[in-house]
Amino acid sequence: MNDHSLIYIGVAIAILATMVLAVIRAIKGPSIYDRVLAANMFGTKTALLLAVVAFLFGRSDFLDLALAYALINLVGVLAVLKFFESKLSAEKESIHD
Amino acid sequence: MIDLLNTMLDFVSDGLLILGAVCVLIGGIGILRMPEFFTRLHAASLTDTMATLALFAGMMLQSGLSLATFKLFAIMAFLLLTGPTATYAMANSALSTGLESPEVDADEVEETTL
Numbered sequence: 701m702n703d704h705s706l707i708y709i710g711v712a713i714a715i716l717a718t719m720v721l722a723v724i725r726a727i728k729g730p731s732i733y734d735r736v737l738a739a740n741m742f743g744t745k746t747a748l749l750l751a752v753v754a755f756l757f758g759r760s761d762f763l764d765l766a767l768a769y770a771l772i773n774l775v776g777v778l779a780v781l782k783f784f785e786s787k788l789s790a791e792k793e794s795i796h797d
Numbered sequence: 798m799i800d801l802l803n804t805m806l807d808f809v810s811d812g813l814l815i816l817g818a819v820c821v822l823i824g825g826i827g828i829l830r831m832p833e834f835f836t837r838l839h840a841a842s843l844t845d846t847m848a849t850l851a852l853f854a855g856m857m858l859q860s861g862l863s864l865a866t867f868k869l870f871a872i873m874a875f876l877l878l879t880g881p882t883a884t885y886a887m888a889n890s891a892l893s894t895g896l897e898s899p900e901v902d903a904d905e906v907e908e909t910t911l
Contacts, residue, residue: 703807704807704810704811704814704859707811707814707815708814710815710818711814711815711817711818711852714818714819714821714822715818715821717822717825718821718822718824718825718844719825721825721826721828721829722825722828724829725828725829725837731834731891731896733834733887733890733891733896734834734837736887737828737834737837737838737841737887738828740841740883740887741824741828741841741844741845744844744845744849744876744880745821745844747872747876748821748848748849748852751852751853751856751869751872752852752856754865755856755859755860760864760865760868763865763868763869763872764868766872767868767871767872767875770872770875770876770879771875774879774882774883777883777886777887778883778886781886781887781890784890784894785890785893785894788894789893789894
């Protein structure tokens, strides 16, 4: 869009690299909470990436997508945590798979 | 004069964007290298707050006074409010279901990746 395209491309590559690292933690993580943490981080980085891509391509519609995805990510993470907490404390089983 | 102001604004904005990218990478490396869950939680929360502030401030300086700035401010406020809330919810949930958090000596950390 303007002269800062190189900086925006660099920022987008950094956010993509962090998302790959979060997915590696989601695969490796020995407990459920590591995986939930990695999924939450992936979701917030998606919102950041959408905002940066909005500036990279010069389309301001992507900012609405970023806001919607941030909202959805929060509600999803809280729902998953509630589900696992009620399941685990009710049955008292081990949380290391 | 206006040209000098625009150049300085570009400079500050670029610096903030690069700082945001560095913070995101530091958080990503931290979530992979830290030895147990609560330390990883702390590393991930760094990306929620510091990287959000730096990246969105850099982008808001770029877009002047327009609708895009207001939308960016709304996204930034939402992420800053809900990121620490989600972190607290995860820590509370892990602690109340009894996740073991052993005392980790920094010299004897064996789990090293990358």
